[in-house]
Amino acid sequence: MKNFLLFSCLLLLAFSFRSPADQQTWVRVNLLGYRPDGVKVAVWGSKAPDASLRTFSVVDAETGAVVWTGKAGKAFGAYGPFTQTYRLDFSKLTKSGSYRIKTETTESPVFRVDARVYDGAADFCLRYMRQQRSGFNPYLNDSCHTHDGYTMYGPMPDSTHIDASGGWHDASDYLQYVTTSANATYHLLAAYRDFPEAFGDQHQANGLAGRNQTPDVLDEARWGLDWLLKMHPKDDWLFNQLGDDRDHAGMRIPKEDNFYGKGFERPVYFCTGQPQGLFKYKNRATGVASTAGKVSSAFSLGYQLLQARDAGYAQKLQHRANTAYALGLKKPGACQTAPGRAPYFYEEDNWTDDMELAAVALHTINPNPAYLTQALGYARQEPVTPWIIADTARHYQWYPFVNVGHYELAKNLTGKSRKEVIAFLRQGIDIVWKRAQQNGFYRGVPFTWCSNNLTTSFATQCYWYRQLSGDARYEELEQACFDWLFGCNPWGSSFVYGLPGNADTPTDPHSAFTHLKKYPIDGGLVDGPVYGSIYRNLIGITLYEPDEYAEFQSKLVIYHDDYGDYSTNEPTMDGTASLIYLLAAKQHRK
Incomplete structure (x- = not known):
């Protein structure tokens, strides 16, 4: 670049x-x-x-x-x-x-x-996305998880083989979720749509070095789209998850896993809209719309950006955008991920935000006032993302942390309706702002699990509100959230591996790449600090090195740079993708 x-x-x-x-x-x-x-x-x-x-x-x-x-x-x-x-x-x-x-x-x-101080940062974080690829992994120049997978809970007999290889590993384990992958894909596509100048062309479609006349961020987004198409292979088929927490048997470099009971295949969970879990623990799924909406919006935006480059592929995306949305309409409700042997899973409880975004995205590629009417109806059902009001949340309870649909919908509305949706964004920001003004870090985002993902998303909501309204009253709050991610926090550490160089950034994250092989995970955003009350009740955390931040820990909040602390120092694919959008926005500012 x-x-x-x-x-x-x-x-x-x-x-x-x-x-x-x-x-x-x-x-x-x-x-x-x-x-x-x-x-x-x-x-x-x-x-x-x-x-x-x-x-x-x-x-x-x-x-x-x-x-x-x-x-x-x-x-x-x-x-x-x-x-x-x-x-x-x-x-x-x-x-x-x-x-x-x-x-x-x-x-x-x-x-x-410096006016160019953020230049290249978004592209830098794409390194982590490429390293998380499943199927062919360009960082290792080798393939993994090529036998996926066998179906569970679907309309076909259990253990039926389908091709579900590809996509991204979710975090520093090798589970793969449609909900996080679709959200990540959307943010990568939106980053290119809104800030194309932030990205270069240094890699081929397979992630190896070499130009291919396609910005690297589009290559990465298409990697996500390819896998999402596999997970929605028929009009009435939608899968939700690949693998489960049996994956956590131990740290390893990506390979063919043989501990799921069917050779090297991993289970692929079908979206049923009902509680799932193969062992003791079950989720509380109520529908399909949360996953279907995210998939539909990613396909719509993919169609919009790729139709001039690959018309045939874009047509597939357009068709699947419509069929995924139809599934969401048919089975409203939240489609949570399935637990395995541990009680942890993504406890997503909201879904109207996802259907709002899907409706307005469909309107963008096929203008129809009915889509906007539906989107506005969904927007009014959840004007403010619930964690903002409650100041707390269970793990991924309100996902994708802020309502992306409000921003996209407001851009497509005029008059009173536009003002109404913009006011929804402001209402949420103002609630956090009232909390933030009570402390020196302007910290108003709660320290739930993946607090850095919430912080990134909330900073982006502030940015979107400022762009839509021209109102800069929350700009210091927006910047405080961004500053927090890069060192203006009690620990004085950036939470992004290797960014900036020669500064205090994670060196011992919960990642097999770093722990086993000392491979750098450049650009990975780690989970971030959690409340002391959360940390003290988590299962299986052990610190393996002296805590270099011991003097900055408190009863309020904990953060460790130690691979034994999966709660604060595990990098995530979807959080990194959201950060890529925010960094591109920061570079774009003139």
């Missing part, structure tokens, strides 16, 4: 600032950097009793010269491990350069201010 060399140079300027053992104050910054015209805020935190701060300085990282001085402003009080916190706003500094924040007692790591 033309901007990659510049981006790499910028990354080399960032590095971790390690404090002496007796240090009691820290400055947290976005290690990836800031745009000159954007919001720029650091957070000062102290563990000292009666700590306070009046002023701070921004200094040139090379010369040490003071380039800007500001007032610390409001004291936000205790948060997490800190007894006192302040937000240090230096947005008025617009000159490009490498800087540190400095106070009387401490200084921050080096960070960049």
